[in-house]
Amino acid sequence: MEGGENWVLSNTGHFLNHVDNGTTYTTTLKNKNTLSELYQTARISPSSLTYYGFCLENGDYTVLLHFAEIMFTDDDTYNSLGRRIFNVDIQGKQVLKDFNIANKAGVRKNITTEFHTQVSNKSLEIRFYWAGKGTTAMPYASIYGPLISAISITRADSTSDNISPGTIVGIVVATIVLAILLVLLWRVYIGKRNSLAKELKDLNLQTSVYTFRQIKVATNNFDISNKIGEGGFGPVYKGILSNDTIIAVKMLSSKSKQGNQYAMHGYLTDKADVYSFGIVALEIVSGKNNIVHKPRQETLHLLDWARLLKDKGNLIELVDPRLGSDFNKYEVMMMIKVALLCTNVTSNLRPTMSSVLSMLEGKIVIPEFISDPHEIMDEIKLEKMRQHYFQVEEDERSETQAKSHKLAIEGPWTTSSSSTSDLYPVHIDSSYWEKRN
Template identity: 35%
Template sequence: MANGNTTFEDDTADARPSKFVLSRSNWASNTTGHFLDDDCPSETYVWTNSSRLLMNDSKLYMQAHLSPISLTYYGFCMGNGNYSVNLHFAEIMFSDDKTYNSFGRRIFDVYVQEKLVLKDFNIEDEAGGAAKAIIKNFTVAVTNNTLEIRLFWAGKGTVGIPFRGVYGPLISAISVSPNLKGLDLHTGSFTLRQIKAATNSFDPANKIGEGGFGPVYKGILADGSVIAVKQLSSESKQGNREFVNEIGMISALQHPHLVKLYGCCIEGNQLLLVYEYLENNSLARALFGPEEHQLNLDWPTRHKICVGIARGLAYLHEESRLKIVHRDIKAKNVLLDKDLNPKISDFGLAKLDEEDNTHISTRIAGTFGYMAPEYAMRGYLTNKADVYSFGIVALEIVSGRNNTSYRQKEDAFYLLDWVIYFSFSLALLVFHYGT
């Protein structure tokens, strides 16, 4: 059925209890449970709107899928990226008049991608009455080519009024489309006007960092989405190269431990990259930034951060379709979300690792102190260079010390030298007391 610019596929013909049903398209649904002591016929799993209930887009709400316990929809083979998911509801079984049907109450939970998005949801209360449509919209990230929407009975509400066996979730329709506000990874495009509005014209108060190629600002889009905007210098050839490289590399990548690129802006003399916003800034700031910004990281959290970075690198080196060497793994390029999950960022220096070649010979680029010796001295680049850099970052995480400090010469501290000295001293102690 067509409704506006959206075409809906009917799934009510296959609405059967405790049955996994694959539709004609790439969608499937699963209804769980049986209505106990049900007074109604078997078609209770599909409820039809009565003629007295008229509303806008009434055809869309003439029938609804009903379930005793849970109702799950799966969208398969979807392109990875961000989508706008609309869940259409209307309470067409109960009424809000003074009849017996008005005593019914429906309460359920809604999960999208296994995340609870609606708790104790009551359609009638949310819509302001029975037979009134309400649409709940969510921006959802698809990372494994699958979307999962689950409606689950909360164990509350009606079980015997106005009919025995009337409980569980009810939904009229679902529509899914790529998010066209710039949050679709592959098609994100922003105007300079949008970016200026989001960052309050690059207000210094919104500045959250400074990269090698320009400042980073926090911004809020008109729809409430929080973003991070990297402003690259248009005067720098290296900045131009990083801009193009970043878009080309990260737009082909999707992983929980890689930062998401939402889009870009090329307008006037501005080169802007728009990313997801990570609440806890960089690992470098958390470990050895200004005291007011440092975080108290316990050992399980430090372990989680190390494992997360390693998983991100494993994806880049072995699991993604494109095998990539990052070339600039350091604490400053690891960002932390609100739950302190790490995400690798800044792919401006990344290189494709061609599997047929044993190594890449290239100009040296990166950050001294984190570069593998064979790469720093000879330009000999393999994914082992990232592993070396990760080792330095892991030492920083464990010790809480910066790899290199740029203090007075006599006070300079080099973490790797300290580790070597400590290991050598420990070996001497073991040798001495062991003999």
């Protein structure tokens, strides 16, 4: 038995006709430069040669076996007649059978074979043994059995402990860049949060709770004359509380997509109320309902009309004709542009309510509204809507004249009355306009 640090060698058998019966053979080549120093010495055995490696980490390993036939020659002499044949097992599994170094690589030429194995009990066994084949007395007695020049094993899943300077520099630079990005993202987040908090603080929000009975009284039991438009949840009604506070009340409709979404899922995005505000704003400016249902005909939408008039550059046509010319054109156009932004098809492009308030107050510039080409109706539908609204206005004028004639005959009314087609009363000389001017 021979051994070294963590390795043990077992060499069995006896060369009967060998003089010194040694297990190490060194080549006697005159020109040793034909082989590297690693292959100029080899260990031999008449029967078997087994290497045991201990205290190894469990895992996958790569085994390299280095061979060179240095005991035979490749000339025409008697020394070229020898043949060496043996087998190799690794961890009890045969990996080479009837292996002949001279046939694989040639005489006095090196060859390396690679194998993959697994260590599970912290030990490795590599065994070389004679196959009982080949010559035993040529070129001279006792020249047979396994021969090995060197063995190398490497942990397959191990990584080098030495990290190159380039790798270290790359890691440091990547870490610095990542840290800078995180700091910038954090500053942007803090800035947005502070901006939102400031906007909400400037709104000076005040909330109140009302009973259903109060709302019914304020809206006159949701009378049609108090209806001011259609919101995302359904119809919107104007109401006046006992303290003369004017309120707007949404009534949930079973046909409302937003109402159904809230009933099913219990939540809505803040963009839903923004959309409703835009619809109501368009109805207030135009004095018309958002949706017009015509029997046996297609449905007309005020929002479609507004978008097409925007693309035609004729938004002023949307203004309620009953206002005549006595209105602030700049403020009306500002209201229409904000309403179009609030009713954008893509909810992510709609502004927040705080931004809407800042736009209407003139604190921030109103962005340009860009229509979706797929949402714009054609000229034919525009003309149908224009004719419908002109007919409605003509009917309202006729109804107003009829009522005036009836008042002249029957005497003055003692209670107020308004047309069911009016969305809201028009008071050009109200105190609101006095404050604005």
